[in-house]
Structures are given as structure tokens and as C-alpha cells.
Amino acid sequence: MKVRMVGCSHHNASLELRERLAFNPLQTKAALQRFRLTFPQTEAVLLSTCNRVEVYTAVDAPDEGPSHEQVAEFLAGFHGVSLYEVFDDLFERTGDDAVRHLFSVAASLDSMVLGEPHILAQVKQAYQLAMQENSTGPLTHAIFQAAVKVARRVTNETSLHQKRVSIPSVAVAEFAAQVFEQFDDKRVLVIGAGEMADETLRYLREAGARQVTIVNRSYERARELAQQWEGRVAPWDDLLSELVRADLVVSTTGAAQPVVTLANYQQIEAQRFQRPLFVLDLAIPRDFEPAIGQCLQVYLYSLDDLKAACDRNRRERDAEMPRALAIIEDETARFMADLHHRSTGPIIQQLKRGWQTPKEEELRRLFNKLPQLDERGRAEVEQAFDRLLNKLLHPPLETLRDESRHGIPHALLDAFKRLFQLMD
Amino acid sequence: MIERIQILCFAASYGVALALEISRLGFRSAVRGVLLWGFSVAGFLAQTLYLWHRTRLADGPLSSPFDWYLLAAWLLVLAYLVLAYWRPASAIGLFLLPLVLGLIVVAALLADRTPLAVNRATRAWGALHGGFLLFGTVAVFIGFATGVMYLVHAYRLKHKLPQRRGLQLPSLEWLERVNSRAISLAIVMLLLGVISGAVLNTVRPELPWSDPIVVSSLVTVAWLVIVTLFVVVYRPARQGRKVAYLTVASFLFLVFSLGAALVLNTKHAGLPEQPTDPARAARSAPLEFERRGAA
Structure with missing residues (x-):
């Protein structure tokens, strides 16, 4: 049995290279079909996300299946890229290293943002796609199903996934969610239309926000962002009136002076009737004058406040890493032992079958000599023979299981074959 | 068995549940959630049995200040269990359980008060x-x-x-x-x-x-x-x-x-009096009744 992973990730390959080797779902299907034609005996799953492109292969016979070079050539060839351009950036993991790697990936320990929740869904999606294309088999089924279980175990037994570290995700999940129970009925006002606004809107959208208004000095850019997030655009001059209606504000302009001063806010404060206002001021320098944070029912958070929370989360998450890694190690060892033990299956079956025939012959002979035995007596004798057989087979099978923990016990299997005259 | 349930049984269960809620502030524990539910539900069941038993002896669940306060505490525990079920990560018990214990203490202080007058018309x-x-x-x-x-x-x-x-x-x-x-x-x-x-x-x-x-x-x-x-x-x-x-x-x-x-x-x-009727004695002095029941 051989498990192998060949690919690249954000650890060793540039974004440009990852983009060149990336697969969209249609390309993944085509690639898996082509892979199956090229290597018919090999099971394969292709995982392609913005941070990694990885091909997992598994084959029953250790000397069969594609090599590192062949998989690399396949990846490069599919995208029409020269192998020499990408080969150095592709890394390989085999055996338990490949299994450990997949477990770490699924549990989001290998992600760019540690503990981010999307990768598990992406791993599941890759596995499902491979199943649809019939490129999976017993080995990849076992590995990917185990990976999903391991990821869940890491999520349940550590707080790694509860600690977010990107500023927009912390702003939404840890601060806005403490003020608002739901976002679908909240009016979100976005001031500015930069990258940070875009990313924060992604998290707000995931949290359920539907009513988004964008105010930007450049009306065109605001309209683009509004189209992307199904929001509406308001003219810059309406900023204060939009502030009256808003429940949540994300401000990300590049203005050198505050966009909303205390005097501005005081103009509209009475019109809000002390409705809570949550302001995420993600601009440098700040868009909201800090004194606004002292006003009633205003919760004003600047980039520094959020950074402090991110750093705190990062520290807490780092402290959780040893526990998560211990789970990965534990599960990898267990999985590999099971996998190795599985390879001894045919020998065990043969051994059991080999003893079954003499047992049945002896029983037949015995029952012929003891015709007075009734049905109950016969059943008792049969059970006694079965018990004896199980007791005789138990020590060698246990030894086989123990030895499987350290790899496929080739020498022991060989000895079994010779001792019990088992055939391949 | 029901006769042996005393106020102390469920009050102690709620007390332990509150201590467990407080311990959240200090350290993390994998078994605390189970223990918390165990003690809260055990206390709630004991209180339910206790109140049910009281209704068989007394004129009704609201017939004395003692029963009234215990019933209020019971409803509050019910609210706590429902809220804790929906929001297990929130420290709701930290705020509700002291109120429950307070109501039970007041009930115990009013245990010697006479039951409210009962008349068919009223x-x-x-x-x-x-x-x-x-x-x-x-x-x-x-x-x-x-x-x-x-x-x-x-x-x-x-x-x-x-x-x-x-x-x-x-x-x-x-x-x-x-x-x-x-x-x-x-x-x-x-x-x-x-x-x-x-x-x-x-x-x-x-x-x-x-x-x-x-x-x-x-x-x-x-x-x-x-x-x-x-x-x-x-x-x-x-x-x-x-x-x-x-x-x-x-x-x-x-x-x-x-x-x-x-x-x-x-x-x-009513202020404490010396009742002569045994059933009335049970209604008016539940703690005394408990002591005798336990004996």
C-alpha cells in the first residue's frame, strides 16, 4: 500500500505559481478523468484552494502507482506549464507523512490563517468530486473519511477554531456579534470602498447581513462594491443621514482627517433615539473622532482595539497548538496501524479458512462415531471446536496486529505463509 | 422516599451548580458541563417532587408564603435550564442561581407562617x-x-x-x-x-x-x-x-x-401560631414536617 501527496502550498510556493497550477471544479473533473486514464490502478483526489494545490494518490501495491516526477509532470502538463518551472516548488509526502499532512490540512493547522473553518469544507468537496469521477477507492475513502473525523476532533477538543486572527473576522465574529444577535435586519453602512471594506463585507454577509449601503467619494467604486454585495449606493453628501439609519458602520476611507467628527455626530444623535450604533473604524488615520465612542449607546472600535484582540487570540491559539498536534499524531498512528493491519487481511482470511476445513472434517468424523448425540449436544461440540480454534488463532493474530503498528509486517507475514503453507 | 426530600437537598444541588458556574471564571474543564447539568436537573427534580408532595399535604401550591416562594424559585430554575440549554456557553447561571437560592432562603425564613385562609368562595x-x-x-x-x-x-x-x-x-x-x-x-x-x-x-x-x-x-x-x-x-x-x-x-x-x-x-x-390539627401543622411548619419525615 502506498499513499503519496504531491503539490504546493502557501508555505513554499508563490501566489503566482499557485494561480498557475490551480484547478476550478470543471478542471478538477477533467484532470481526475485524465489521471485515471494515465494511471488506472491509482486512486486519486485533487485538492485545489487558493492556498494549495495537492494531489493525493494511493495504490495497493507498493511498487505500483505514479512517482513524484510523474505526478509533477501531470500537474504541469495539465496547465501547459514547463515541468522545470514548477518542479522545485512541488513537495512530496509519502506514507504516514502524507496522512499526517492531510489530517493537518483538514484540521486547518496548515492554513495561512490557522483554524479558519473553510478548509474542511474544501477537503470534503475535493473528496466528493473525486468520488463522482470514480477516482477514489478503499484507501482514499479511508484516508479522507478519517481526515474529516480528525478535523472534527481537533475542533471539539481544542479552542483553536474559536480564536480568529484576521481583523475583519475578529471585528464581526467577536465584537459585532456581541452587540447584535442577528444581522439580517440590521442596516450596515460602509464608508469607503477599499479592500478592507470588501473583506469585512464578506464576513458580514456570512453572518447574515442583507441591508448594505455604501458611501464613497468615488461613486463608481462604491457602485462596483455595491453590485458585488447586492447593496445600494448613497451619495457622499448623505453620509450623516445614512448614519442616522445605520446600526453598524464599517469605515475604511483613506482620508487624512476624520470623516465624522464629534460635532457631526452630535447633530444627528437625537434622531437615533439612543439606538445602539456599532462602529468599526478600520481606517488609518481614524475616520471617526475617538470622542464619539463616549456618546450614549455608541460602541466605537478602532484598528488598534481590534489588533489587540487579534494578537491576544493569536497567543491563545498558539498555546492550543501542542494539543492539536498531539491529536494529529495520535490519529495518524492509529490510522496507519489500521491501514497496515488491513494489509494483513488476506493472510488472516486464508489462515482462518485453512483451519476451517480440518475442523469440519473432524466434526463430521466425531458425529459419525457418536450417533446418539442429539441436536443440543452437537451444537455444544461445534461451539467447543470453534472456541478452541479461536484460542489457537488468537496469539498469532494478536502478534500480527501488534506488529502492524510499526508498518506492514512483511517478515512476519512471510513466516506465516511458510509455517501454515499459505498461498499468495 | 419523597418524604425524605428536604429543602436542603435541592438548595445544596443549586449551591453546587452555582459553585460550578463560578468555577468557569477560574479554569476550563471538560466535565463541568455534565456536572452542572447533573446538579441543576437533580435539584430541579428533587424540588419538583418536594412541591408535588406538598400539594398532597397542603391546600395547594400557593396556600402559604413558604410554598409560594418555593414555586417562584422552581419557575426560575426552569427558566435557567431552558436558557442554559439554548445558550450553553453563556454564564446565565451566574446571575440566575443566586436569585433562586435567595428565594429558597426567604421561603425557609417564612416556613413558620400560617397558611393563607381557604374558603370555597375565595x-x-x-x-x-x-x-x-x-x-x-x-x-x-x-x-x-x-x-x-x-x-x-x-x-x-x-x-x-x-x-x-x-x-x-x-x-x-x-x-x-x-x-x-x-x-x-x-x-x-x-x-x-x-x-x-x-x-x-x-x-x-x-x-x-x-x-x-x-x-x-x-x-x-x-x-x-x-x-x-x-x-x-x-x-x-x-x-x-x-x-x-x-x-x-x-x-x-x-x-x-x-x-x-x-x-x-x-x-x-399570618405570623407563627401553634396549630393543633396535624395536616395544618404540616402546612404551616414544613421544616418541622421535614424533620419528622426524615426521622
Whole structure:
């Protein structure tokens, strides 16, 4: 049995290279079909996300299946890229290293943002796609199903996934969610239309926000962002009136002076009737004058406040890493032992079958000599023979299981074959 | 077996549950959740059996101040279990369980008071009066707990303090919603309670209208009516910290009203007497009954 992973990730390959080797779902299907034609005996799953492109292969016979070079050539060839351009950036993991790697990936320990929740869904999606294309088999089924279980175990037994570290995700999940129970009925006002606004809107959208208004000095850019997030655009001059209606504000302009001063806010404060206002001021320098944070029912958070929370989360998450890694190690060892033990299956079956025939012959002979035995007596004798057989087979099978923990016990299997005259 | 259940059984269970809630602030534990549920549910079941057994001995669950307070505590525990089920990560018990224990302590202090007079003509009005006041009181207690939670949470968010381990609270919006609903329910229930009490006293005049309990209840209801008018007229009072402050103040008024039964000379819940009838003795002195049951 051989498990192998060949690919690249954000650890060793540039974004440009990852983009060149990336697969969209249609390309993944085509690639898996082509892979199956090229290597018919090999099971394969292709995982392609913005941070990694990885091909997992598994084959029953250790000397069969594609090599590192062949998989690399396949990846490069599919995208029409020269192998020499990408080969150095592709890394390989085999055996338990490949299994450990997949477990770490699924549990989001290998992600760019540690503990981010999307990768598990992406791993599941890759596995499902491979199943649809019939490129999976017993080995990849076992590995990917185990990976999903391991990821869940890491999520349940550590707080790694509860600690977010990107500023927009912390702003939404840890601060806005403490003020608002739901976002679908909240009016979100976005001031500015930069990258940070875009990313924060992604998290707000995931949290359920539907009513988004964008105010930007450049009306065109605001309209683009509004189209992307199904929001509406308001003219810059309406900023204060939009502030009256808003429940949540994300401000990300590049203005050198505050966009909303205390005097501005005081103009509209009475019109809000002390409705809570949550302001995420993600601009440098700040868009909201800090004194606004002292006003009633205003919760004003600047980039520094959020950074402090991110750093705190990062520290807490780092402290959780040893526990998560211990789970990965534990599960990898267990999985590999099971996998190795599985390879001894045919020998065990043969051994059991080999003893079954003499047992049945002896029983037949015995029952012929003891015709007075009734049905109950016969059943008792049969059970006694079965018990004896199980007791005789138990020590060698246990030894086989123990030895499987350290790899496929080739020498022991060989000895079994010779001792019990088992055939391949 | 039921006879052997004592107040101490469920009070101790709630006490352990509260200690477990407090321990959230100090350290993490994988088994705490199970223990917390175990002790809370065990206490709740013991209290349920205890109250059920009392209804077989006494004239009804609301027939004495002792039963009334225990029933209020029981409802509050029920609310705690429901809220804890929906929000297991929130430290709701930290705010509700002390109130439960407080009600049980007050019940124990009032254990020697005589049962309320029972008469066929007044039984229905008495049950209505007791029931409305019971639900109103529980609503005020829940409003108080969520109001305090709101103020703590709002303070933390306003001052950008990190969320302390074990002191996770529901969102401000949720707290405000529960808070304002609890106070609305309390106003209706307490108002109906006072009206049914007035009818009761008119049908069978037993209490002078100047009785301290009557006066303090009227003051509480008057306060709640003022709160309602304030909320209707002044729009900012419908949300945020103002609702929380109003519920905390309403709780203080209610405590003042309930405290009157403990310290003032009132005929609403009779002062200790020496009953001769054994069944009446059981109703009027439940702790004595428990001691004998346990023996």
C-alpha cells in the first residue's frame, strides 16, 4: 500500500505559481478523468484552494502507482506549464507523512490563517468530486473519511477554531456579534470602498447581513462594491443621514482627517433615539473622532482595539497548538496501524479458512462415531471446536496486529505463509 | 422516599451548580458541563417532587408564603435550564442561581407562617391572585438578571475589555429583548395580581387596605405603571441601558414589597401560631414536617 501527496502550498510556493497550477471544479473533473486514464490502478483526489494545490494518490501495491516526477509532470502538463518551472516548488509526502499532512490540512493547522473553518469544507468537496469521477477507492475513502473525523476532533477538543486572527473576522465574529444577535435586519453602512471594506463585507454577509449601503467619494467604486454585495449606493453628501439609519458602520476611507467628527455626530444623535450604533473604524488615520465612542449607546472600535484582540487570540491559539498536534499524531498512528493491519487481511482470511476445513472434517468424523448425540449436544461440540480454534488463532493474530503498528509486517507475514503453507 | 426530600437537598444541588458556574471564571474543564447539568436537573427534580408532595399535604401550591416562594424559585430554575440549554456557553447561571437560592432562603425564613385562609368562595380568586403575582415576580427576577447581564456586558464592550473566560454573555440585543419582554410580562401579571387581590379582599374582607403588604404592592405596581408610561412617552427608554436600569429598579421595588412580608407586621401571611390539627401543622411548619419525615 502506498499513499503519496504531491503539490504546493502557501508555505513554499508563490501566489503566482499557485494561480498557475490551480484547478476550478470543471478542471478538477477533467484532470481526475485524465489521471485515471494515465494511471488506472491509482486512486486519486485533487485538492485545489487558493492556498494549495495537492494531489493525493494511493495504490495497493507498493511498487505500483505514479512517482513524484510523474505526478509533477501531470500537474504541469495539465496547465501547459514547463515541468522545470514548477518542479522545485512541488513537495512530496509519502506514507504516514502524507496522512499526517492531510489530517493537518483538514484540521486547518496548515492554513495561512490557522483554524479558519473553510478548509474542511474544501477537503470534503475535493473528496466528493473525486468520488463522482470514480477516482477514489478503499484507501482514499479511508484516508479522507478519517481526515474529516480528525478535523472534527481537533475542533471539539481544542479552542483553536474559536480564536480568529484576521481583523475583519475578529471585528464581526467577536465584537459585532456581541452587540447584535442577528444581522439580517440590521442596516450596515460602509464608508469607503477599499479592500478592507470588501473583506469585512464578506464576513458580514456570512453572518447574515442583507441591508448594505455604501458611501464613497468615488461613486463608481462604491457602485462596483455595491453590485458585488447586492447593496445600494448613497451619495457622499448623505453620509450623516445614512448614519442616522445605520446600526453598524464599517469605515475604511483613506482620508487624512476624520470623516465624522464629534460635532457631526452630535447633530444627528437625537434622531437615533439612543439606538445602539456599532462602529468599526478600520481606517488609518481614524475616520471617526475617538470622542464619539463616549456618546450614549455608541460602541466605537478602532484598528488598534481590534489588533489587540487579534494578537491576544493569536497567543491563545498558539498555546492550543501542542494539543492539536498531539491529536494529529495520535490519529495518524492509529490510522496507519489500521491501514497496515488491513494489509494483513488476506493472510488472516486464508489462515482462518485453512483451519476451517480440518475442523469440519473432524466434526463430521466425531458425529459419525457418536450417533446418539442429539441436536443440543452437537451444537455444544461445534461451539467447543470453534472456541478452541479461536484460542489457537488468537496469539498469532494478536502478534500480527501488534506488529502492524510499526508498518506492514512483511517478515512476519512471510513466516506465516511458510509455517501454515499459505498461498499468495 | 419523597418524604425524605428536604429543602436542603435541592438548595445544596443549586449551591453546587452555582459553585460550578463560578468555577468557569477560574479554569476550563471538560466535565463541568455534565456536572452542572447533573446538579441543576437533580435539584430541579428533587424540588419538583418536594412541591408535588406538598400539594398532597397542603391546600395547594400557593396556600402559604413558604410554598409560594418555593414555586417562584422552581419557575426560575426552569427558566435557567431552558436558557442554559439554548445558550450553553453563556454564564446565565451566574446571575440566575443566586436569585433562586435567595428565594429558597426567604421561603425557609417564612416556613413558620400560617397558611393563607381557604374558603370555597375565595379559592378561585386566591389562586388567581397568587398565580399572577407568582408569574409577575418570576418575570421581574428574570428581567433583573438579564438587566444586570446587559449592564455588565455593555460596560465591557464600551470600555473594550476582553471577554473574561467563563463570563461569556449573550449579545446585547438578545439581553435587551428578553429584558424588555420580561418587564412587559411583569407589568401585566403584577397589575392583574393586584386587581385580583383587591377583588379577593372585597369578596372576603380579611386585610385592612392599609396593610403593609397591600401598600407596598400598590407602590410596586404604581412604579411599574410609571415605567410603562415613561417607555411609551420617551422613545430612548425602549432600548439599551435605560430598559436595564428600569428593570433593576423594578426588582428593587419588588424586593421592598416582598421584604415587607418578612419584617413588617402584616396579616397577609399570618405570623407563627401553634396549630393543633396535624395536616395544618404540616402546612404551616414544613421544616418541622421535614424533620419528622426524615426521622
